[in-house]
Amino acid sequence: MGKHSCYHKQKLRKGLWSPEEDEKLVKHISQHGHGCWSSVPKLAGLQRCGKSCRLRWINYLRPDLKRGTFSQQEEDLIIELHAALGNRWSQIAARLPGRTDNEIKNYWNSCLKKKLKQSGIDPNTHKPLCETASRGGGDGVKEAKNNDNPGSGNPDFLAPNAVNMYAEETLLQPQNPGLGFGLPSIYGGGNGGGEFEFDSGILQWLELMPNKGVQVHLDGEPEDLKWSEYLNGAIAANESFQERDIYGKELH
DNA sequence: AATATGCCCAACCGCGATTCC
DNA sequence: TGGAATCGCGGTTGGGCATAT
Numbered sequence: 631m632g633k634h635s636c637y638h639k640q641k642l643r644k645g646l647w648s649p650e651e652d653e654k655l656v657k658h659i660s661q662h663g664h665g666c667w668s669s670v671p672k673l674a675g676l677q678r679c680g681k682s683c684r685l686r687w688i689n690y691l692r693p694d695l696k697r698g699t700f701s702q703q704e705e706d707l708i709i710e711l712h713a714a715l716g717n718r719w720s721q722i723a724a725r726l727p728g729r730t731d732n733e734i735k736n737y738w739n740s741c742l743k744k745k746l747k748q749s750g751i752d753p754n755t756h757k758p759l760c761e762t763a764s765r766g767g768g769d770g771v772k773e774a775k776n777n778d779n780p781g782s783g784n785p786d787f788l789a790p791n792a793v794n795m796y797a798e799e800t801l802l803q804p805q806n807p808g809l810g811f812g813l814p815s816i817y818g819g820g821n822g823g824g825e826f827e828f829d830s831g832i833l834q835w836l837e838l839m840p841n842k843g844v845q846v847h848l849d850g851e852p853e854d855l856k857w858s859e860y861l862n863g864a865i866a867a868n869e870s871f872q873e874r875d876i877y878g879k880e881l882h
Numbered sequence: 883a884a885t886a887t888g889c890c891c892a893a894c895c896g897c898g899a900t901t902c903c
Numbered sequence: 904t905g906g907a908a909t910c911g912c913g914g915t916t917g918g919g920c921a922t923a924t
Binding site for chain 1: 895
């Protein structure tokens, strides 16, 4: 079978780190850098494996970590990035300074997924739940493995009705030269809105995202909302989502 | 007040990718 | 060039805390 775990090699400590261990690790890395992780525990005087030391440093001890609750902007960005990248937590984390992939992954699994579901959106596909349910979709991480991530090349990735993600045109101007493709539309749909398309410029593209919003159509009039505002509205309108749109307007 | 249940999050595990020798 | 060592990622687990009963 697979490679055996480093924890089996010798009597190494497992579980939560003590303040003393943290102190040793921080002291060692601040003085010498981490170098080769497998040699860190020995040099730092720790009964841990290198892998555990690396994880502890990256997820908890690094001085540039932000910690604390996620801001609304961060939350928006995670949702947007997840829609584009799927469960590529390290890539998502790279776009959120001071946050770790583990932290984002946990936040997604414990909080954002739930929030999206409450708003009637499948957190795996970012499609309306009624749509995914009709295709025999369900829940859970397992599905994410089935190449069902949006942004991982699924050509079938369509959008919730009446919701258009848009990028403000101004963002496509001077500071972002060289973008050779049109306005992105994660959630196309509505009146013939776009399919989910992007090319290798996806990361450049995502740099435009923070000011992007959601366009909802109320009584035929488009209204621009921030993604977070859309989500909150959607959650409030949760109960009738299947029959009505997020603001209670009947579908069909 | 005691117990059960649910949730959050730090840490572990397994595996593919990359680097080293 | 191939095998071993190491790194890094994403999924999963389990301990501890909060809330419900």
